[in-house]
Amino acid sequence: MTTDSTSTRRSxxxxxxxxxxxxxxxxxxxxxxxxxxxxxLARMEDEAAIRELHQTWLRQINTGASDxxxxxxxxxxxxxxxxxxxxxxxxxxxxxxxxxxxxxxNSAAGRFDCAVETAAEIAQDCTVAQMARAQGGGxxxxxxxxxxxxEYAKVAGVWVIEKVEFALA
Amino acid sequence: xxxxxxxxxxxxxxxxxxxxxRQIADKLGTVAVSGPTSVSPISDVFAGKSLRIVTDxxxxxxxxxxxxxxxxxxxxxxxxxxxxxxxxxLNSVVFFSHLIPGTQRxxxxxxxxxxxxxxxxxxxxxGYQDNREVQREIYYGYVEQPGQQPPATRHVTTNRxxxxxxxxxxxxxxxxLEFYPSAAYSxxxxxxxxxxxxxxxGPSDYIKINDDAFIYTRTxxxxxxxxxxxxxxxxxxxxxxxxxxxxxxDKLEYYVFRGKGEWxxxxxxxxxFGDESGAPxxxxxxxxxxxxxxxxxxxxxxxxxxxSKAEVDAACAKKTAVFAPASxxxxxxxxxxxxxxxxxxxxxxxxxxxxxxxxxYRFDDAETLNWRKEGDNSWTKARYQAWESxxxxxxxxxxxxxxxxxxxxxxxxxxxxGLVTCFNGYLNTPYFANEAGVKTLFGVIxxxxxxxxxxxxxxxxxxxxxxxxxxxxxxxLTSMHLYSTPHSLSWIIFTDTDAGGLEWSGPAAYxxxxxxxxxxxxxxxxxxGTLGTVLVNLHTMRxxxxxxxxxxxxxxxxxxxxxxxxxxxxxxxxxxxxKA
Numbered sequence: 001m002t003t004d005s006t007s008t009r010r011s012x013x014x015x016x017x018x019x020x021x022x023x024x025x026x027x028x029x030x031x032x033x034x035x036x037x038x039x040x041l042a043r044m045e046d047e048a049a050i051r052e053l054h055q056t057w058l059r060q061i062n063t064g065a066s067d068x069x070x071x072x073x074x075x076x077x078x079x080x081x082x083x084x085x086x087x088x089x090x091x092x093x094x095x096x097x098x099x100x101x102x103x104x105x106n107s108a109a110g111r112f113d114c115a116v117e118t119a120a121e122i123a124q125d126c127t128v129a130q131m132a133r134a135q136g137g138g139x140x141x142x143x144x145x146x147x148x149x150x151e152y153a154k155v156a157g158v159w160v161i162e163k164v165e166f167a168l169a
Numbered sequence: 170x171x172x173x174x175x176x177x178x179x180x181x182x183x184x185x186x187x188x189x190x191r192q193i194a195d196k197l198g199t200v201a202v203s204g205p206t207s208v209s210p211i212s213d214v215f216a217g218k219s220l221r222i223v224t225d226x227x228x229x230x231x232x233x234x235x236x237x238x239x240x241x242x243x244x245x246x247x248x249x250x251x252x253x254x255x256x257x258x259l260n261s262v263v264f265f266s267h268l269i270p271g272t273q274r275x276x277x278x279x280x281x282x283x284x285x286x287x288x289x290x291x292x293x294x295x296g297y298q299d300n301r302e303v304q305r306e307i308y309y310g311y312v313e314q315p316g317q318q319p320p321a322t323r324h325v326t327t328n329r330x331x332x333x334x335x336x337x338x339x340x341x342x343x344x345x346l347e348f349y350p351s352a353a354y355s356x357x358x359x360x361x362x363x364x365x366x367x368x369x370x371g372p373s374d375y376i377k378i379n380d381d382a383f384i385y386t387r388t389x390x391x392x393x394x395x396x397x398x399x400x401x402x403x404x405x406x407x408x409x410x411x412x413x414x415x416x417x418x419d420k421l422e423y424y425v426f427r428g429k430g431e432w433x434x435x436x437x438x439x440x441x442f443g444d445e446s447g448a449p450x451x452x453x454x455x456x457x458x459x460x461x462x463x464x465x466x467x468x469x470x471x472x473x474x475x476x477s478k479a480e481v482d483a484a485c486a487k488k489t490a491v492f493a494p495a496s497x498x499x500x501x502x503x504x505x506x507x508x509x510x511x512x513x514x515x516x517x518x519x520x521x522x523x524x525x526x527x528x529x530y531r532f533d534d535a536e537t538l539n540w541r542k543e544g545d546n547s548w549t550k551a552r553y554q555a556w557e558s559x560x561x562x563x564x565x566x567x568x569x570x571x572x573x574x575x576x577x578x579x580x581x582x583x584x585x586x587g588l589v590t591c592f593n594g595y596l597n598t599p600y601f602a603n604e605a606g607v608k609t610l611f612g613v614i615x616x617x618x619x620x621x622x623x624x625x626x627x628x629x630x631x632x633x634x635x636x637x638x639x640x641x642x643x644x645x646l647t648s649m650h651l652y653s654t655p656h657s658l659s660w661i662i663f664t665d666t667d668a669g670g671l672e673w674s675g676p677a678a679y680x681x682x683x684x685x686x687x688x689x690x691x692x693x694x695x696x697x698g699t700l701g702t703v704l705v706n707l708h709t710m711r712x713x714x715x716x717x718x719x720x721x722x723x724x725x726x727x728x729x730x731x732x733x734x735x736x737x738x739x740x741x742x743x744x745x746x747x748k749a
Contacts, residue, residue, distance in 0.1 A: 140645035
């Protein structure tokens with residue numbers, strides 16, 4: 001992880017409430033005193049819902065059930081972010097996961113350092129590629145460090161994914 | 170005058186009879202009762218004994234062996250069936266086979282008497298759309314020993330045979346060269362049956378009995394469908410096994426054999442160190458349960474487009490692509506071809522072939538040339554690309570627009586020697602019009618300031634025969650050539666774990682350009698129809714060349730180029746020498 005990416009993250013987190021992992025950590029008593037108990041509870045519920053959504057999405061991507069992720073998006077076409085992605089693993093050498101809730105509580109942004117495994121299909125226009133596909137291969141597989149940036153929206157009280165972006169780490 | 174050793178038609182050109190189930194049943198009937206034939210004396214190792222073989226995911230087989238090659242079999246506690254059988258032994262290993270009268274099924278069984286482990290091959294006909302293709306399912310198990318616990322281990326699939334090659338001579342006189350450059354396929358040259366001109370491939374199983382002894386199988390899919398299985402002792406270079414199936418004239422072959430051989434060498438393996446796993450190609454797609462006997466079989470003849478001359482003419486008129494952009498169709502095969510050369514730009518020359526009309530060229534720039542046959546008045550403009558593989562040696566290719574057979578020339582010109590060799594690809598060949606044919610043209614370069622030789626020419630060579638060279642065309646696109654005979658080569662496709670996977674082969678020829686520099690072609694006959702030509706530079710371990718292909722999408726000439734690795738060499742030249 002480079003210094004540049006760290007500074008980018010700080011820029012990304014500016015403004016709004018910051019809920020950084022470990023999210024279960026207790027907030028200082030002074031902050032609790034400043035916020036009403038209901039607002040605090042709502043934020044914790046939103047945070048938990050987004051985290052669960054993220055885990056569901058990851059599970060579906062990593063088990064090859066990316067088609068099933070359609071229901072997790074605001075728009076079905078949003079799920080077509082990158083069909084070459086075959087797996088996403090947490091980059092434990094990167095920055096902690098971060099979820100930023102908007103002030104109005106209707107949108108959020110997540111930032112996750114990760115290792116992305118992609119499998120790009122090789123065009124079937126030569127014998128070698130055709131034979132590779134016939135034996136279950138025919139893909140160019142790569143694993144690269146990326147910053148997964150996800151925008152979330154709360155629609156009818158349910159958190160869904162608005163946009164997914166894999167940025168260079 | 171004795172006849173030649175060559176067949177009327179090579180294996181890939183035979184129109185094998187589509188035998189019906191009834192025809193197969195009729196042919197099996199008598200043999201199932203009598204059992205397989207054998208030149209060597211049949212072993213009576215099990216005579217008078219009873220064996221119960223228990224398999225993990227398959228049948229329990231209770232055998233009672235009589236005299237005179239008879240046995241009685243009870244499958245899974247059913248009714249007893251009498252059959253003829255043939256058994257042979259190799260040290261502690263017993264191999265026996267039999268059919269089941271009244272069915273199209275049978276078994277080949279390997280028992281290691283030292284460990285009581287057994288591997289069972291269930292064999293059957295009429296299990297694929299081509300009834301004659303023998304199907305097999307493999308079961309691993311053991312011979313039950315009263316009062317003893319079942320053994321914890323089993324024979325296992327392995328890659329420990331991968332890379333080996335042997336000459337085998339069976340007791341019936343059949344001589345073959347058999348190469349195992351893949352852990353899922355094998356390549357074989359029929360020396361005595363077919364004269365050894367070409368090698369062919371078939372899906373194969375490799376199973377470890379112990380460090381010396383391994384089981385090998387081969388099914389001649391896309392050909393006669395004959396099944397061969399044997400146990401081989403790698404140190405003693407001996408084999409015992411069987412052959413079952415219908416030959417090209419539909420005659421049933423069912424015999425057990427004993428053979429001796431010679432070790433030919435060992436090719437490199439490319440799996441990670443420590444990986445000795447076998448069966449690298451999954452039998453079914455991820456998440457699917459394979460059907461009984463299922464495995465991945467490359468069936469190029471079944472799947473290739475087969476076009477008429479009219480269809481070829483129409484396809485060529487519809488689209489002709491010559492060295493399409495780097496991101497276009499076929500681009501992956503040329504990803505590692507290296508930088509091109511513009512040395513020919515602005516030059517004019519004549520390639521004077523000994524056995525074809527001379528070709529005159531004017532090169533406008535690095536990608537545009539004008540050609541005409543000597544004596545013609547008009548020039549034809551064509552797109553070309555060129556690479557300087559070794560100083561002074563340039564490979565370039567172009568199509569000959571307007572000629573009746575849609576010819577394409579892949580040319581290697583050595584400007585230090587004044588010599589040229591052209592692989593002249595063409596279409597409208599006898600079997601399928603879209604299947605490329607090739608003529609090899611030798612000659613000299615005539616151009617200002619260059620005096621060509623009068624007698625010297627490039628020439629065909631066997632210096633590459635026996636070698637294996639891997640090619641990495643692009644990330645994820647890796648294969649290996651095995652130059653198995655002077656007239657054919659085989660290509661092996663690596664799996665994601667870099668094990669040898671699917672394999673096929675075709676006619677080929679090799680021309681020596683310089684020491685360490687060879688110009689070769691292969692024809693994907695009965696398999697896509699492509700003509701592949703590459704200039705292999707053993708100094709830089711890079712090949713560059715030209716692919717020439719016609720399909721429903723049109724005619725194309727595209728760049729081919731790869732980073733290479735030497736994978737070893739088999740000692741096979743002596744088998745191809747004509748002896749007095």
